[in-house]
Amino acid sequence: xxxxxxxxxxxxxxxxxxxxxxxxxxxxxQYKAEAEKAALSTIKIVxxxxx
Amino acid sequence: GALWDLWSLARSVLRFHRALAVYAxxxxxxxxxxxxPGCPALALLPLVACPLRARxxxxxxxxxxLLALGPRALRLPGLRAPARSYAEAAAxxxxxxxxxxxxTQVLYNGAAVKQVDVPTLSGSFGILAAHVxxxxxxxxxxxxxxxxxxxxxxxxxxxxxxxxxxxxSVQLLxxxxxxxxMLDLAAAKSNLDKALSQLAAAPDETAxxxxxxxxxASEALVKALE
Numbered sequence: 001x002x003x004x005x006x007x008x009x010x011x012x013x014x015x016x017x018x019x020x021x022x023x024x025x026x027x028x029x030q031y032k033a034e035a036e037k038a039a040l041s042t043i044k045i046v047x048x049x050x051x
Numbered sequence: 052g053a054l055w056d057l058w059s060l061a062r063s064v065l066r067f068h069r070a071l072a073v074y075a076x077x078x079x080x081x082x083x084x085x086x087x088p089g090c091p092a093l094a095l096l097p098l099v100a101c102p103l104r105a106r107x108x109x110x111x112x113x114x115x116x117l118l119a120l121g122p123r124a125l126r127l128p129g130l131r132a133p134a135r136s137y138a139e140a141a142a143x144x145x146x147x148x149x150x151x152x153x154x155t156q157v158l159y160n161g162a163a164v165k166q167v168d169v170p171t172l173s174g175s176f177g178i179l180a181a182h183v184x185x186x187x188x189x190x191x192x193x194x195x196x197x198x199x200x201x202x203x204x205x206x207x208x209x210x211x212x213x214x215x216x217x218x219x220s221v222q223l224l225x226x227x228x229x230x231x232x233m234l235d236l237a238a239a240k241s242n243l244d245k246a247l248s249q250l251a252a253a254p255d256e257t258a259x260x261x262x263x264x265x266x267x268a269s270e271a272l273v274k275a276l277e
Binding site for chain 1: 154155172188190191207209210211226227229233234235238239242246256257259260261263264265268269272
């Protein structure tokens with residue numbers, strides 16, 4: 001009953017990310033750009049500056 | 052001395068008997084008010100058991116006979132067993148209140164729809180009003196919404212969750228939603244081939260599983276678009 005990705009140690013969040021990437025990759029170009037932008041906006045990566 | 056001890060013993064015995072009589076009187080009162088099924092004879096017990104003790108009232112049963120009545124008869128006043136009853140009938144099916152949203156857009160907000168078909172990790176099923184409450188997790192697939200007039204609208208959903216509440220409200224939260232005309236079949240097919248080759252070339256377990264997820268999502272896309 002356990003999903004194969006769960007057994008391999010992946011979380012549902014990761015599963016969801018990969019599925020969303022797959023869907024975005026299959027979108028038509030005019031929709032793909034804004035979908036990618038929207039998806040990126042949920043995460044902001046800030047690299048700490050070395051002082 | 053010894054005589055005093057005997058007297059105090061007799062007094063305590065008498066006190067015990069009096070207490071038992073009071074208890075028995077109470078218990079027999081219960082007995083008279085309880086109609087034991089199949090034991091009509093038992094109702095006559097108080098009348099039969101003490102014909103000669105009219106002076107001391109109706110309840111001077113010897114202790115042994117009291118206990119022989121059984122646990123059911125000796126129901127102490129105030130300690131009633133909870134009344135048994137049937138479960139309440141299920142509420143009449145109300146309208147389904149359907150909410151369908153992704154992080155970027157709201158497609159339905161408390162809308163009244165007839166049926167929603169969802170693809171979940173534990174199988175695809177259709178949800179009508181008065182569906183049993185459940186929490187499910189979605190897998191890549193097509194969500195079909197049947198409006199009140201019967202028209203069906205399809206959306207491809209990448210993943211997410213669905214909640215069916217007892218009041219027939221349904222919340223479908225999806226990661227990525229795309230109507231089928233936003234998706235490109237040729238791109239989906241080429242992505243599927245790419246994912247299959249990635250699966251074959253995966254170096255370790257995690258990469259293999261991730262590629263497998265990609266393959267399944269791409270397969271669902273191709274299946275939905277064909």
